[in-house]
Amino acid sequence: MNRGMKLKRHSFLSNQECQVIHDSSCRLLEEVGVAATSEKAIDLFQKKGAVYEQGRVKIPKNMVEDALEKTAKEITLHGQHSKDNIRLNPEDPLVYYGTGGQALNVLYYHDGEFEKKSAGTQDLIDILRICENLENVDFITRPVEPDVPEEKMDLEKTRIFLENTSKHVNLANLIKLDKLPEIIEAVKDKSRISFISCVLVSPMNLVSDTVEKFMDIVKEDIAVSISSCPQGGSTAPLSEVGEIIQVNAELLSAVVLANLVRPGAKVLYRGIPITSNLYADASPRWCQPESIRRIAVITDMTYFYKIPCCGTAAVSDEKEPNPQTVAEKTLSWVFESASGAQFINSAVGMLEQVLTVSPEQYIIDNQVISRIKELFSQSPDYDLAEIAQKAVHDALNMFDVNLDSQMKQDISNRIEFILSPKEEYTPEYAGSQVDTISKAIQSGRSSNKFMKASRAGLRKGWLYKGMRLEGQMNLDEVLRIKKQILGWDR
Amino acid sequence: MEDILEKIKKNIIEGRMNSEDEGFNGEMAGEPGVMELVQKALDQNISPSEILDKCLNPGMEEVGRRYEEGEYLTPDMLASAECVSEIMKILEPKLVKKEDQRKEKFILATVKDDLHDIGKNIVSTLLKGSGYEVKDLGTSVTPDEIVEEVKQSHAQFVGLSALLTTTMSNMKDVIDKLKEAGLRDKVKVFIGGAPVSKEFAQKIGADFYCEDAFDAIEKLKSA
Numbered sequence: 001m002n003r004g005m006k007l008k009r010h011s012f013l014s015n016q017e018c019q020v021i022h023d024s025s026c027r028l029l030e031e032v033g034v035a036a037t038s039e040k041a042i043d044l045f046q047k048k049g050a051v052y053e054q055g056r057v058k059i060p061k062n063m064v065e066d067a068l069e070k071t072a073k074e075i076t077l078h079g080q081h082s083k084d085n086i087r088l089n090p091e092d093p094l095v096y097y098g099t100g101g102q103a104l105n106v107l108y109y110h111d112g113e114f115e116k117k118s119a120g121t122q123d124l125i126d127i128l129r130i131c132e133n134l135e136n137v138d139f140i141t142r143p144v145e146p147d148v149p150e151e152k153m154d155l156e157k158t159r160i161f162l163e164n165t166s167k168h169v170n171l172a173n174l175i176k177l178d179k180l181p182e183i184i185e186a187v188k189d190k191s192r193i194s195f196i197s198c199v200l201v202s203p204m205n206l207v208s209d210t211v212e213k214f215m216d217i218v219k220e221d222i223a224v225s226i227s228s229c230p231q232g233g234s235t236a237p238l239s240e241v242g243e244i245i246q247v248n249a250e251l252l253s254a255v256v257l258a259n260l261v262r263p264g265a266k267v268l269y270r271g272i273p274i275t276s277n278l279y280a281d282a283s284p285r286w287c288q289p290e291s292i293r294r295i296a297v298i299t300d301m302t303y304f305y306k307i308p309c310c311g312t313a314a315v316s317d318e319k320e321p322n323p324q325t326v327a328e329k330t331l332s333w334v335f336e337s338a339s340g341a342q343f344i345n346s347a348v349g350m351l352e353q354v355l356t357v358s359p360e361q362y363i364i365d366n367q368v369i370s371r372i373k374e375l376f377s378q379s380p381d382y383d384l385a386e387i388a389q390k391a392v393h394d395a396l397n398m399f400d401v402n403l404d405s406q407m408k409q410d411i412s413n414r415i416e417f418i419l420s421p422k423e424e425y426t427p428e429y430a431g432s433q434v435d436t437i438s439k440a441i442q443s444g445r446s447s448n449k450f451m452k453a454s455r456a457g458l459r460k461g462w463l464y465k466g467m468r469l470e471g472q473m474n475l476d477e478v479l480r481i482k483k484q485i486l487g488w489d490r
Numbered sequence: 491m492e493d494i495l496e497k498i499k500k501n502i503i504e505g506r507m508n509s510e511d512e513g514f515n516g517e518m519a520g521e522p523g524v525m526e527l528v529q530k531a532l533d534q535n536i537s538p539s540e541i542l543d544k545c546l547n548p549g550m551e552e553v554g555r556r557y558e559e560g561e562y563l564t565p566d567m568l569a570s571a572e573c574v575s576e577i578m579k580i581l582e583p584k585l586v587k588k589e590d591q592r593k594e595k596f597i598l599a600t601v602k603d604d605l606h607d608i609g610k611n612i613v614s615t616l617l618k619g620s621g622y623e624v625k626d627l628g629t630s631v632t633p634d635e636i637v638e639e640v641k642q643s644h645a646q647f648v649g650l651s652a653l654l655t656t657t658m659s660n661m662k663d664v665i666d667k668l669k670e671a672g673l674r675d676k677v678k679v680f681i682g683g684a685p686v687s688k689e690f691a692q693k694i695g696a697d698f699y700c701e702d703a704f705d706a707i708e709k710l711k712s713a
Contacts, residue, residue: 104655104685175656201605209603233565234608278564281702282608283684355685447608448572448615451565452505456516458563 002083003138004094007376009340010384012297017425018304021241024430025249026061028204032438033058034253038208040215044260057206057253064252067259068305072266075223075308077139077343078191080166086139088268088308088342095337097369098139099131099362100315100346100354101172106144107320107351107358109479114320114358120147121160123357126486127349128164130359133485134366136373137348139168141196143357154179158186158193170225170345172196174213184220194223196270196310196345200250202230203437203446206257214254218261225310225345226254229272232294234282234447237440238275238454238462240294241423242433247271248301255307268343270310271298278451278458279465286315286353287328289417289464292335296418299339311341314365315350321361323401323469325351327411329365330395333372334388335418359486363478368395388415400474410467417464494534495544498527498577502549503556505569507576514566524573528580538581546574550619568612571619578618593623595645599631601660606653609682612703613649620707622647633660633667640673647713649706650696652683661686662694678713680706 013021033056036042042052051058074089086096106123107114124144131137140161148156153175161169171193174180187193197214201207217224228250230236236243251269258265274291276282285291295312302309313336314329336344346354348369349362371394375387392411396403403411423429440449454462501524506513508523522530531541553570556562596617600607607629614626625643627635640648648668652658661681668674681691682700691699698713700706 102655205605207605231608276608280564281704282564282612283702353684445611447611448568451612452569452572453512455505455514455563455565455569456512458565459515 003086004096005337005373005376006094007337008380008382009093009303010338011300011303012293012339013300013425015304018300020425020427020430021244021248021301022304023427024245024434025252026064028245028249028434028437029059029064029253030061031058032056032204032441034200034204034206034250036206036208036211038206038211041206041211041257045257048260059253059256063256067252067256068307070259070263071255071307072264073306073308075266075268076191077168077194077223078189079168080192084138084167086168086343090303090306090308090340090342093340093342095340095342095344096138097136097344097347098170099127099137099141099143099348100312100350101141101143101357103144103350103355103357105352105356107356107360109358109360109475116356119144119357121156124157124160125164126359127357127362128161130362130482130485131348132165132167134348134362136366136369137167137362139170139343140165141170141345142172143349150175155182155186158183162187168192168194170194170196173198174217177213177216180216180220190220190222194225196225196227197254198227198229199254200226200228202228202235202250203246203441204250206253211257215257215261218258218265218267221262221266223266223268224258225268225270225343226251226258227270227272227310229274231274231276231282231284232290233278233454233463234276234450236273237433237436237450238278238457239423239433239436240290240297240462241425241430242436243273243294244298244301245430245433246437247273247298268308268310269302269305270312270345271295271301272312273298275463278454278463282451284353285317285463287317287332289331289414290462292332293418296335296339296341299336299341303340309340309342311336311339311344313341313344313347315346315354317353319352319356321351321358321364321473321475323396323471323473325361326364326368326395326399326401326473327392327469330368330372330392331388331414331418333369334391335384337372337376338384359482360475360478363481364399367398367478371395371398385415385419388418401471406467407469410469413466414464422460422462494527494531495536495541497522498524498531498541498545499549501527502545502570502573502577503552505566505573507573514569524577528577532580532584538584541577541581542585546577550574564612568615571615575615575618578621593621594647595623595625595643596647596649597625597627597636597639597643597645598649598651599627599636600629600651601657601664602630602632603660604652604654604657605629607651609703610649610651613651613682613706616703616707633664636664637667637671637673640668640677641671646677647680647710648677649680649682651681652686655685658683658685658690661696665695680709682706
């Protein structure tokens with residue numbers, strides 16, 4: 001059976017609202033631009049019509065639209081066998097799930113408790129072996145790095161991947177630019193691998209070192225996800241509209257660059273507009289309702305542009321597998337899948353805001369995704385609120401979690417929050433958000449400005465505040481599967 | 491006179507910098523903020539030390555109380571600290587300098603190859619609001635630049651930030667360079683950022699690991 005789930009797509013934004021975002025992002029690119037220091041990138045931008053002044057590349061709208069016209073509309077990523085191929089095409093979308101990565105820690109279940117340790121080569125091999133056996137893992141993004149010197153990391157990682165998985169290999173980041181030819185030689189088929197390039201730091205900065213690696217990957221005609229992950233309230237406006245405008249502008253700048261390097265570039269658009277925890281230490285909130293909503297909303301822009309989408313889901317904010325982890329991950333999968341995000345990255349195994357993974361969590365996640373797929377296939381004309389609620393209840397029931405009325409209420413509140421727009425996508429309001437972003441960047445103290453500007457939105461309840469689901473989980477079946485895959489000694 | 495001092499204190503509590511500032515509910519633009527009010531108070535010959543005693547200190551105490559009780563959130567605290575920091579820029583040159591009032595110096599930097607600065611900026615604002623002299627070197631700062639600044643400024647504290655797992659190791663390079671320059675014993679090194687931990691701080695020989703900006707202020711009290 002081939003991979004990928006077909007389902008009816010739920011749009012969060014109308015075409016008209018997407019047009020408002022597009023126009024506002026173009027204004028931001030034209031008037032404020034992206035900060036850049038890479039001469040290689042700046043030269044190319046300038047030669048093709050962008051203006052470089054005071055450290056910023058200002059990109060006219062016609063360059064953006066030209067790049068959107070040229071960029072690849074369909075990308076096929078290969079597994080070892082054709083049944084594992086992944087076809088990304090917004091005209092005929094399928095949803096795929098994969099792992100995510102560069103976690104520093106691995107949790108292992110030992111004597112009834114989770115033990116945290118630094119991740120290394122053996123963990124990478126274990127995770128690959130587990131994922132090879134999980135039917136809902138369609139592709140593997142490098143979950144942890146091997147513990148070898150940086151100089152050897154790219155090739156070691158490639159070797160370990162090729163030996164341990166037949167699924168599509170997403171190496172995530174390229175560590176050393178000069179290793180790319182050797183990686184290509186090792187994999188032979190360039191479609192067997194893809195990358196993720198965190199080429200942008202919000203607000204509106206192109207990172208020099210990463211930009212040059214990105215340009216080389218594009219030149220080689222290898223698929224690469226352009227990733228930007230602003231945090232509303234600290235590196236972007238807390239306003240959903242403002243954050244979506246900014247992340248879209250950031251990603252468009254990289255779409256332009258990629259298509260200047262190679263027209264028809266195989267880039268995947270990956271916007272991760274999450275929020276900052278302004279109730280506490282401003283740390284990222286990956287899996288809370290407002291972030292789940294925004295990540296799903298940004299998918300609409302990829303359909304508006306008709307370009308392949310790399311989604312993001314289920315990066316739990318929790319440190320360990322527990323009922324809250326299962327609930328927030330499940331909501332995230334349901335909404336990200338319904339949005340039509342095609343290549344859903346980070347979907348399996350991730351905990352603690354990308355810092356930790358756990359073999360048990362991969363297995364738990366695989367089981368829950370199975371249930372979500374069943375629910376979508378049973379109700380092709382699903383009601384999103386209903387399917388989300390059923391998915392979370394079923395997922396928690398799978399692990400014998402007792403749901404009391406308060407817990408059920410919180411799950412409903414989260415769903416309602418995700419489905420309810422808080423702001424209007426009008427040209428006037430979007431224009432005021434462009435002004436806020438522009439002022440914050442020009443002040444040179446953007447995070448303070450964004451944070452101060454978030455005070456009114458905080459008081460309007462733009463950051464969800466709810467309870468945390470507590471309780472025990474029965475992991476007997478998960479542990480049995482883990483032992484079956486890794487052997488009884490692990 | 492009481493009226494204007496009350497207004498300054500009120501605006502510190504509300505974290506309103508100037509008349510364009512919309513305040514915490516987004517609806518306060520138009521009313522004068524602390525910058526206009528402090529200038530007006532000075533024009534009325536109110537002494538800087540009176541502004542300090544009657545506005546800044548009680549204002550920040552009230553902000554602290556509201557934060558402790560959960561009424562205020564991080565951005566509120568930040569807005570008020572920023573007001574205090576800007577007021578101090580006006581008042582400081584006018585205050586009579588005493589030897590024991592000399593401020594302690596804190597150097598802040600996001601380490602080489604890392605452009606993330608949210609945490610560092612919050613620390614910077616809170617430190618300034620707490621009366622420290624802060625030299626913020628910005629992002630992607632090399633170990634040599636940090637060592638040079640320590641040499642020049644005779645700072646007592648260095649705060650290093652990193653968000654990326656690939657750049658956190660550059661914190662150790664800073665500590666090693668401080669040792670090489672014979673400056674390690676002269677400064678206390680604080681580190682923070684998502685991927686770092688208490689264990690990592692111990693491993694690289696930093697003095698303090700700070701979980702967040704508020705923790706940094708707390709740790710500083712014991713430094």
